[in-house]
Amino acid sequence: MRPDTLDLLRCPYCGGRLDLVDSLFHRRDGDAIRDGILGCQCCTFAVVDGIPVLHLQPESTAARDHVQAGRVDLARRAMFGIDDAALAEAFEAVAASPTATFRETVDALGENFEGGYFLYRFSDPTFVVADAVVRAVGSTVLGPSRRAIDICGGSGHLTRSLIPLTAAPPLLADLYFAKLWLARRFTAPGCEPVCCDGNAPMPFARGAFSFAMCVDAFMYIWTKRQLVGEMARLVGNAGDAAVLIGHTHNERTWSPSHGQALPPEGYAALFETMTPRLFAEANLFADVVAGGPLDLSRRDSPEALDADPALTIVASAHPGVFTRHPIEADLAASGEFRLNPLYAAEPSGDRLILRLRFPSDDYAQEYGASRRYLPEEVTIDRAALAAVERGGPAAGECADLIRRKVIVDLPKRYY
Numbered sequence: 375m376r377p378d379t380l381d382l383l384r385c386p387y388c389g390g391r392l393d394l395v396d397s398l399f400h401r402r403d404g405d406a407i408r409d410g411i412l413g414c415q416c417c418t419f420a421v422v423d424g425i426p427v428l429h430l431q432p433e434s435t436a437a438r439d440h441v442q443a444g445r446v447d448l449a450r451r452a453m454f455g456i457d458d459a460a461l462a463e464a465f466e467a468v469a470a471s472p473t474a475t476f477r478e479t480v481d482a483l484g485e486n487f488e489g490g491y492f493l494y495r496f497s498d499p500t501f502v503v504a505d506a507v508v509r510a511v512g513s514t515v516l517g518p519s520r521r522a523i524d525i526c527g528g529s530g531h532l533t534r535s536l537i538p539l540t541a542a543p544p545l546l547a548d549l550y551f552a553k554l555w556l557a558r559r560f561t562a563p564g565c566e567p568v569c570c571d572g573n574a575p576m577p578f579a580r581g582a583f584s585f586a587m588c589v590d591a592f593m594y595i596w597t598k599r600q601l602v603g604e605m606a607r608l609v610g611n612a613g614d615a616a617v618l619i620g621h622t623h624n625e626r627t628w629s630p631s632h633g634q635a636l637p638p639e640g641y642a643a644l645f646e647t648m649t650p651r652l653f654a655e656a657n658l659f660a661d662v663v664a665g666g667p668l669d670l671s672r673r674d675s676p677e678a679l680d681a682d683p684a685l686t687i688v689a690s691a692h693p694g695v696f697t698r699h700p701i702e703a704d705l706a707a708s709g710e711f712r713l714n715p716l717y718a719a720e721p722s723g724d725r726l727i728l729r730l731r732f733p734s735d736d737y738a739q740e741y742g743a744s745r746r747y748l749p750e751e752v753t754i755d756r757a758a759l760a761a762v763e764r765g766g767p768a769a770g771e772c773a774d775l776i777r778r779k780v781i782v783d784l785p786k787r788y789y
């Protein structure tokens with residue numbers, strides 16, 4: 375954990391500043407804190423493997439005791455939730471390997487994130503809309519060094535979208551330590567993870583951020599009013615900042631993994647100090663499928679909002695936010711370009727025939743709208759694909775397939 379991250383942290387319970395307790399066991403990497411104990415006026419918290427653990431669930435108090443005793447290995451096992459010694463050793467071998475992939479590491483944890491669908495995350499319709507909204511709003515309100523936070527951001531797939539928008543490392547907050555650890559290692563290298571509870575006050579200073587977002591998770595938060603109040607506090611209610619709640623389900627229209635959804639006016643009423651705008655996700659999706667612009671100047675009708683299974687909510691007084699934003703596919707990979715794993719490839723002379731294959735009926739039901747941009751069948755020159763996968767410049771048919779998500783920019787060593 376970087377020292378400038380420590381400056382932003384506040385105790386979720388007393389609101390006090392947190393400082394490293396020098397008299398107790400700690401380890402540093404340069405000026406970053408790797409393991410140790412943080413203290414405020416009411417409480418102490420552990421830093422485990424560079425991740426501050428700012429909640430008081432049973433595993434975190436166990437980890438704190440282990441760190442205090444100098445047993446950082448046991449603290450890490452407690453946070454990963456591995457109590458079997460053989461499993462722990464197998465995982466630690468994978469974690470120590472510089473060539474292990476995201477997928478191998480998840481498998482070694484015995485986890486099955488998102489039913490294994492994380493492999494396809496970067497081309498699913500929910501992600502492509504959220505990614506476009508995050509880039510549009512984030513690039514508007516983040517300057518060269520202003521900060522963003524991804525709340526309940528899981529293993530950091532959208533935190534990654536924030537990284538090119540500012541030189542300040544984005545913060546990633548989530549309850550699940552393993553996801554944060556994977557995000558920093560694979561999905562969003564350079565982010566600063568913080569383990570905390572979205573149903574508790576956020577452990578950060580007022581006005582620490584210019585952009586606070588919570589995407590594809592808000593409907594699972596029970597204390598919705600508190601979290602929106604906290605997001606407004608984190609951006610200091612500043613006129614040039616923004617709060618984004620992306621892909622939250624609609625109480626009026628059923629969707630898979632529905633959660634505790636609210637109706638549109640219920641979401642709007644959560645914002646007491648900012649004025650939100652609600653968008654029907656289907657309209658934003660149509661913008662993305664058309665290649666842009668993403669029209670945040672639109673005013674969706676109450677009927678359109680009521681009928682959409684998912685809503686996107688943006689609150690900001692920045693004049694550049696509620697405008698039309700161009701969408702430009704990045705033709706330089708931030709990770710590495712790979713053939714989308716939804717495609718089965720069959721050689722045919724110098725070319726590959728690519729056929730769309732959904733992994734299951736459940737996947738097809740939840741994410742089948744990706745057919746609007748993913749072609750059923752397409753071919754590509756084998757040498758051109760190989761060159762782009764090696765990091766060569768993307769042009770011609772490869773650039774077109776990057777725009778259509780047939781070729782995706784995956785984190786390095788993803789699977």
Ligand SMILES: [Zn+2]
Nearest residue numbers: 385388414416
């Ligand atoms: Zn405290």
